[in-house]
Structure formats: C-alpha cells, structure tokens
Amino acid sequence: MKLLEEIKNPDKLRKNLAPTFAVLTVIVLTMTVFRTSFMSVKKLFKMNKEARNELSQLEKKSQTLKSLDETEVSDRVLQLEKVFPSEKPVLNLLASLLSLSRQEGVRFGGIELNPGQIDNKGQVEVKRVETEEEEKGKALSQFEIQFEIIGKSEAINSFIKKLEQTGPLMKIESLSLSLGANLNTSLTVTVYYQSPPATLGPITQPVPLLSAQEREILDEISLYRTVEEITASSPVGKQDFFSLP
Amino acid sequence: MKEINFLKDRLDALAKKEKRLLIIRIWSFGALGIYGLLVLSLFSYNLLMKRQSKVLGEKIIKEKAAIEELKSIETKQVYLSHKTQSLAQILSSKRQNQEIVETFISLLPEGISVSNFNIDEQGRISFSGHCQSFYTLKHFLAVLSDEVEDLPLAIKESNINNINYGFGDGYSFSATILFYLGEKQ
Numbered sequence: 216m217k218l219l220e221e222i223k224n225p226d227k228l229r230k231n232l233a234p235t236f237a238v239l240t241v242i243v244l245t246m247t248v249f250r251t252s253f254m255s256v257k258k259l260f261k262m263n264k265e266a267r268n269e270l271s272q273l274e275k276k277s278q279t280l281k282s283l284d285e286t287e288v289s290d291r292v293l294q295l296e297k298v299f300p301s302e303k304p305v306l307n308l309l310a311s312l313l314s315l316s317r318q319e320g321v322r323f324g325g326i327e328l329n330p331g332q333i334d335n336k337g338q339v340e341v342k343r344v345e346t347e348e349e350e351k352g353k354a355l356s357q358f359e360i361q362f363e364i365i366g367k368s369e370a371i372n373s374f375i376k377k378l379e380q381t382g383p384l385m386k387i388e389s390l391s392l393s394l395g396a397n398l399n400t401s402l403t404v405t406v407y408y409q410s411p412p413a414t415l416g417p418i419t420q421p422v423p424l425l426s427a428q429e430r431e432i433l434d435e436i437s438l439y440r441t442v443e444e445i446t447a448s449s450p451v452g453k454q455d456f457f458s459l460p
Numbered sequence: 461m462k463e464i465n466f467l468k469d470r471l472d473a474l475a476k477k478e479k480r481l482l483i484i485r486i487w488s489f490g491a492l493g494i495y496g497l498l499v500l501s502l503f504s505y506n507l508l509m510k511r512q513s514k515v516l517g518e519k520i521i522k523e524k525a526a527i528e529e530l531k532s533i534e535t536k537q538v539y540l541s542h543k544t545q546s547l548a549q550i551l552s553s554k555r556q557n558q559e560i561v562e563t564f565i566s567l568l569p570e571g572i573s574v575s576n577f578n579i580d581e582q583g584r585i586s587f588s589g590h591c592q593s594f595y596t597l598k599h600f601l602a603v604l605s606d607e608v609e610d611l612p613l614a615i616k617e618s619n620i621n622n623i624n625y626g627f628g629d630g631y632s633f634s635a636t637i638l639f640y641l642g643e644k645q
Contacts (some may be wrong), residue, residue, distance in 0.1 A: 237488040241495050252502045259509035266516040273523035280530040280537075295540065299547055343531075349633045372565050379558045384547070386554045387561055394572040399573075407550055412542045415534060418524055422534055423541035432548055432586050433540070 279422045293432055297441040298382035300408045308360065308406055310442045311381050316364065319374040324399070325362030343415045355409050359388070363401045371398045382441040383408065430450045491510040560585060563613040566639075567603055571596040576634075580594055583613075592630040598621070604637070613639040 300307070305328070316323055364374060378385060384407040389399040425433070529533070560579050564587075568574065577587040591597050604618040617638040624632045 233485040233488040237492040240492055244495065244499050249499050249502060252499070252506045256502065256506045256509055259506065259513055263509060263513050263516060266513065266520060269521050270516060270523060273520060275525060277523055277526050277530070280527065280533055283533055283537060285533050285536075288533060288540065290535050291540055295543055295547075308553045355550075368565075368570075372562070375561055375565070376558070379554055384550060384554075384623055386550065387557055389579070390577050391563065392565070392568065392572075392577070407546075409543055409546055415531070415538055418527055422537050424537075425541060426500060427546060429541070429544040429548065432544055435551070436547070 269419055272421070276419070276422055279424070283422075294437050295433065298436045298439045299384045300382075301411050303356070303358065303408055304383040304406065308383055308385075308441060311383065311440075312362065312378075314442050315374060315377055315381055315440070319366070319377065320370045321364045321366030322375050324365055324401075326360065326362040329358060329362040343418060355407060356443070357404055357405050357407050359403060361401065361403050363399065365397055365399050368398045371400050375400075375402075377440065378402075378404070380439050382436075382439045384436075546590055556583065556641060560614045563611050563639060564637070566611060567600075569596055569599045569603065583616075583639045584636055585639075586634070586636045588632065588634045590630060590632050594631065597631050597633070604635075613641070614639045 308328070309326070312326070313323070364371060366374070375387065375390075379387065385404045386407070387402060387406050389403045392398060513562050557579050560583060564577075564585060572589050572591045573595060575590070577585065579585050589600070591600070601620065604615065604620075607614075615637055619636045621634045621636065626632070
C-alpha cells in the first residue's frame, strides 16, 4: 500500500507538470509580450489608418496644386485685384470716375468721399493654421461716395450703366435726378474692397477650386473697365519743416 | 500451474493513465507551441506596423514639404476663392439695382425731377418727384399704368402716395414702384 502511494504521488506530479507549465507560460506571455504587443498593434493600426488618410489627402492636394497653372492663377489674381482691391481704393476710384466721365461726356458737379482710416500693413505673409477654426477671413469692407453728374440723358444713362462695370467695384445705392435739357444726377455709390485672407487652413485642407459659377464671375469682371493703378513715388521727409515746396 | 496476477487490473489502469498523460503532455506542448506562434506572429506584425508607420511618416513629411513649396500658388488660389465668394454676393445685388435704375430712367418723362430715390432688396423703389406741368405728371402716371415695352424690368405694382400742388411751385408727389425680379412677368 505504501509503495502504491509512493507510485501515485510522482505520477500525479508528472501528470500535472506539462499542463501547469503550459498554463503558466501562457499567463506569463499574455501578461508581458502578448498584451503589450496587442495594445501596440491596436494603437499602430489606428495611427497608420489616420496616417494613410492624411497621406491620401496630402497627395491629392499636392497633385491639385501641381495641376494649377500658376500664370493663369496669377493673372486672375491681378485682374481681381484691379476690380475688387484688397486695400481702400481711394485714388484709383477718383481716377476711374474722372476717366469714365470724360469718356461719356458728363461733367462732375462735385465729389464727396469719406475714405476714413488708411490701412498701412505692407506685405504680410500668409500663415498656416493647424485647425479650421483658427482660419481667419477678413470681412467685406466698403465706403460710400457721393457725387453729382450733369449731362445729356443718354450720356447719364450710359455713365450709370458703365459705372457698375468699372473697377473698383461699385454699387449704386441711391440717386436723385432732375430732368430738363441737361440731366442733373446725384449718386450715392458704395465702393467695395476686401483684405485677402490672413491665414491658410490646415495643410490637409483641400485647395479651394473655383466652381463654374465663380469662373464665370471672374470672366465677367475681366471685362470691367479699369484704370492703371496709381502709385505714389515722391520722396518723403523734409529737411526744413517751414520751407515751401 | 495457473498463475494468479493480482496487479493485472492495476497495471492496465496505470497503462491507460500513462497513455492519457502522454496525450495531455502532447496537447499541452502543442497548445503552447500554437500560442507561442501566435505571440511571435503578433510580435512580428507589431514590428511590421511600426515599420509601416515610419514609412508613412516619412512620406507625409515629404508631401508636406512639397505642398509648402507650392504655398504661393495655394495662397493665390485661396485668395481667389475667398474673394470670389464675396464678389458673387455683391454682383447679384448690384445687377438687380442696376436693372432697376436703368428701368426707372427709361420710365421718366422729361420735366420731372426726382429726389430721395431708394431701392430695397425686394426690388421696390421709393422716390419723391417734382414737375411744373400737369401734363408731365399725367404722362408719367400713364406710363406707370400702361404696359411699356422694351423695359429691362416689368412693373409689378406702382403706388402714388400723395400729390401736392403749390401755386406757381408745380406738382410734388411721392411714389413707390415694385418691379418683377427674376419671377415670371
């Protein structure tokens, strides 16, 4: 009996050794290598999926940018800038109105404009922002101008027609007419301008392409009458403050 | 002589047990081996993912640099899009005002002076008028009530709000005219 008992115990030990070793190994490996690797794989899978999406967006954007004709885009920018300027177009507005009045044979009775603050910002580099919320677009700006024109009815009619197809962009807000041999018209006109966007969106943000309607608008304004931009180039700074020019 | 073996049953049981033990051992090591392979695969997959992540990261940096090189054209394109959107709004309201002004000038007979002319977004204009002659006023009222051809916009509704006559000073009146804008005339 005693011998049998002795036989029994090592047998029990032998019997349980392999499964016990296997279970212990599985537990240890699960807690160390498997768990860590699994968590890492899960995290990397998510990261790679996001990275692949980002890469696809970037590749698409890069291809779109490469497909754009820089000369055409630059020409459109210049054209748009003449009609819908980024800065208050005070002098160009006066030059445009005088040129149009001469062309249409109408006489100016007086111009009153209140340009207000003159922007002085120079060349500002457009910065890129990381989130779409940070993206800043400058609001539309405008100022009013009142003037009087005198001339024949057809000339005034033609002046009014062409006024709204002349750069800088103008919109007639109100007018007073006195009909007679010569038409006397007082006009209140709103002049529009808009600063360019100060920021670019996140790098993954797609390039905003122009719709067919927007292209039509740009084609329409390319037919607008514009005068050459007036640039002041006289030297500034006076040696003797009281001397006359 | 017949041999009596009292351990036979026990030995058979022990042999069975030994066989079961062998099966358990084989299964345990087999399962352990499969688990080991699984861990190894997972570990290798993890390494592969890390490699992929690195490659993707490098490609992203490269694409970002390429986009940054094209920043000037992107800036111009954003500028165009941004300004064209504003332009579309202005042009649509401007066209409307222009058509109204043109129509109104075509409607006015000679001898009427107009002041306080205003246009609202619905295409309604309000103005004050003055004329010396009764016939000029009558002509104007006839123009408003009759259908005039070749006008850029047709009149939907017109109202003369008041007419004042001052001796020697002519006729003063105020009126509103509503035009059809885009809708069927």
